[in-house]
Amino acid sequence: MKGHLHLACALRDGSIPYLREQSFCAPMHLSKPHVDAGALVTNLVNPTAGIFDNDEINLNFTVDPGASLVLTTPSSSRVYRSRKGDTALVRQTMTVGAGGFLEFYPEPFIPHAGARYRQHNVIQVAPGGELLFFEWLSPGRVARGEAFEFEELCWDTDVWSGDVLIARERYRLRPDDASLKSLRLPFDLAHYLGCFVILPEGVPFPQAEVEALGGDVSSVYLGSAPLAGNVNAWTVKAICRDSLVTRKLLKDLRTVIYQARGKAQPTLGRY
């Protein structure tokens, strides 16, 4: 299935964010957006069971200068077994204008046994724009005893601040080679949480508070660091013991970063 979801968020009357442009095609849909705490909260919905091999989905999100957009998902993203050996492909492009803010807060990504999946993320933030981007990779359907049984996951992420590449990640995960060894060393059924943050100049990143969230190394192994480039950009990475620990960390991390921004958290409607 070839689908897409294109959204552009702008400001109306100088203060109210709205979708000035929206276009979607199955398997993607979106909820009715609502404004909360000054941001437009939009749920990205895949009303089918999930992503299948040979699916190709293009997601484009644009935040105009001054606007705030929070993107989330109401449920986990599942990628199913590749039946013919084909790979599902998702391309995500996120563009944030000066003074704009984009938060991307997904539910966990769950690769089923035999899944083949490739994801490209290109995040472009103009100087003066803000970003809060999370990703959560789970081992699979752990409750069914199915962990790290996918065939192959490929992940490409580029983060740009203006015309400077500040973060690049490329990895190919396969259970039959060494690519999962480091993730599984602290916890055999590890969940991986990654986060990129770009804050306005002058807003200190709450590093001590973030690191305090990883105080219990028996359940979370967490670190944070400034990214390359002369911008106030950071990454947080964590390896978590299980889904409950990951969910709590994600929620707490979000709280800490919103506190640092001096902004109220938009409600996602499920906590």
Next chain:
Amino acid sequence: MLPEWLPWLLQVNDSQFPSGAYAHSMGLEELTQRDYIRKPEDLEKFLHEQIIPSLKAFELPFLARAHAAAAAEDLNTVRALDDELEAWKLAAELRQASRQLGSRRLVMAHKLENSALLEQYAKRDAPCHHLIICALELRTLPAAAAGCAFGLQTLSGYATASMKLMRMGQERCQLIVRHAMATLAPHIESAMRVEDNSHIGWFNPLLEISSMRHARAQERLFIS
């Protein structure tokens, strides 16, 4: 016949070459403090399961690109790769360590070689990542020889640092390095022939996190 580059390679790869590598553990110190790597067997496993695969999937293909540009004396491409490598290194301490090692190596290589090319690069205010400077320094060597040298520096760097972090003697250290190089060596040429650069990269969140934590540690023996 002895290749004319061999004496030069031996010198710059010697453990006494003043690159400053002895002061860096590249994240290993935190991993040992957290008991993820406690004994020589753990170190060997770490090298074989995490470092050698990373060399094959990322560093060596990247080195091949930089080496080709350096051999062609294309400093604009070398600089672009240096900037790109800056973005690849998400852990700030690993990024800084790589820049420190590269900068020191560039100064020393320039003194030894008195090369106009190295002098030009030094004036570019580039990040000077270790991998990039190795490519420049070894640009006249066959690519596979440069890859072999870089691989050995990486593996022996971890092994040497580990002698200060766990109970392990010189002999065991050298055995571990030999075994690791024996595993890596057959793959060096193919790793440096990767043509599709869109697929190079490696996933090691553990090492990245350990480096991030090391940067904020209260007590530490190594700079990184």
